[in-house]
Amino acid sequence: MDEAQFEDIVRQYRDNLFAIAFQYTKNAADADDMVQISLLKCFKNKKPFDSPQHLRHWLIRVTINECKRYLVSPWKRYAMPLDAYAETLGFESPEQSALFSAVMALPKKYRVPVHLYYYEDYSVKEVAEILGLRETTVQTRLLRARQKLKQTLEEWNDD
Amino acid sequence: MTDKEKYKTVFSHLHASGAFSQEAKHMNKGRIRKSLLIGIAAAALMATAAGAANIATDGAFFEGVKLFIDERYTVSNFKVNNDGSREFDAVDQNGNDIHVSIDSDISDITDGNAGIITITGDNKKLAEEYENYVVVNAEDGSVIASKSHPEKESETVTEYENGTLAHSYTVTTTPNNSEEATPAPNN
16 A cells, blocks of 8 residues: 555544544543554555455454454543533534433443434444344344433423 | 434534644554653553453452342343443342343442443333442442332442441432431341
8 A cells, every 4th residue: 555545544543443443432632542452453454355345344343343452452542521522512502412412421332323324324234243243132222322312412402 | 403413513512633744644654643652661561460450359249240130030042242331131039030231340440430230121110120330449340239119218238348247237329319328227
């Protein structure tokens, strides 16, 4: 892989990988590190990718694996509180801010399938494959996540 | 706007920092970011102790869950998923085929969250009937309380310490779905 190809990959995928890593780490600095490690692995990777979909799938799998490694590590970076970080994201409406907060308040096991399904447009079957879960488990987690989000956002609306 | 569009609009506000490609290439040439270097060193120093703690916590949690399950179901096809959660098929006391997923992992337990047992049946009614949960002590992984029917107002539940039955409690479900645990009269 030459530098121009690598630059293209970085430009095309870094924000998507960052958003996935953020679901695990809940802070931008560590999410940046996870993406950087994944991109470095991609840069060093010698095997060709069959298609852009194959590359994307590979990058997402590597990022998730790095995030899981990060979670069992005793090392955690000082993180800006999530509310403060949300204020830097420039949401256009209170509703957007509320949805962000509600999603980030979900347990990780719900956040990650939700993100892969709603943001990356993966099917339930594909999410199950990426996370090493059964399809029924992914369906259950999506269902529970929707219920929790609905409840949280209804309470937010009532306030 | 669909739910997907709303979600994408919100999370498209997340952006990685801009210096990725240069930094990644520098790392490839042996220049590792200071933060990563500190992390690697700290992880290496603490790996043994942390690993032991995680295994102990994880083991205690699933031991408690196993005791809970063994009292109620005949288990088959036990499977450990990549994320640490467990799944298996089972037959309940009435002969119904159900699927059980123990929906928790190490990070959830160490974060202090309760472990949740999700049980799904062949249809929605059965799934609702078998909604279960186990509340887990975040420090030692022991089971604090469990509940097997969300629609019942109260139920006697058991508490295990180091795999041994320690106490019995009555869990009362209040109208807003919060629970209060009080010792049963005979304990």
